[in-house]
Amino acid sequence: MKQTMLAKALISSGALTLSLSGMALAAPCRASNPCAPRSGATRMNPCAAKNPCAAKNPCAAAIADRVDTGLVLRPKHYRPYRGDQTKLVSYGEKLFKDTTLSSNGMSCNTCHQDYGAFQNTFAQPYPHFVQMTHDRANVKAVHLNEMVQFCMVVPMAAKPLPWNSKELAALTAYTASLQKGFKPNRNPCAAKNPCAAQNPCPPKNPCAAEIH
Template sequence: MAAAQKANPCAAQKPAAAANPCAAKNPCAAKNPCAASGKVDRKLVIRPKGTKLMSGNQAELVKVGEALYKDKKLSTNGMACETCHAGRASFAPGFAKPYPHPVAMAKEKSGVARVHLDEMIQFCMIVPMAAKPLPWDSKELAALSAYTVQVQKSFKPVTSKANPCAAKNPCAAK
């Protein structure tokens, strides 16, 4: 069981996950930066009251946001947003819902029950990307938010039928 828990960071919280035959096949499990232990100070990720987010030409912000989404220079560890989310990957089905909405990673790491999109971007800057949050009124945050809204519009949650391991996963939703 210890080897399965090491291969699957969810195993400690979900004992049946250790028996998941696909857990050992997950190449990201051991290196998943989102699974790292530790808490994130909610003051860093919750938009301060009275904050005015930058606004501008949406088409330009989307274009800049797409470039930033792929830019590893935003992080201190060589990651970009696209590292985790290439091809719309690693979004929970809830990503399709309008913000603010619950995000398990934000709840687990900061105790934040519901996040706005810009707050989730700040969270990702800190946790997987190991960087400082962006200034709340920055063009970068506005651009990443604008681009992610476009990604969200085209997002279609993947059903378990498309995941060959889901059928073998004793923890999968039934």
């Protein structure tokens, strides 16, 4: 009777299932499987450490707090700065590489050099759906200057630029000029799961099913 209760307690606490699956994994898979969990601590995501895409994924840090839409969506009745387009584009190009715009040492160019981090949505006319603004602020469609503000607030960890500023107009003009040369599927990391294709662990892992 006591033994049955102990077994029940173990099962409900998960201890018994854990130790059973641990035994099942012990041989012969663990030796051949570079991603097999070695301890309880690594069970959750045994491939994380071996994923070469993880460090390159600028989205990783962004999956956190909700963003206040008041900071990134156009206020009513705002008046954007208007000026000579060519001059704004060249000023915007300078600002794009300016690390003093952020509070974390990054510039827009840190992530977006050679069209880095742009997903296929960037090819579409604005306003359009952008995964990051949807995930972080529940915004269904953004204008380009809102997208600039979003990247100012989230990845650049800075204050949004004044809506009528020359700076915002310049960055918007410059990113619009980048958009003209953008080809979808240029970015090898897919929008939904940028790491899936580059993660060497799952296909080589004969025990994948047992780990989960």
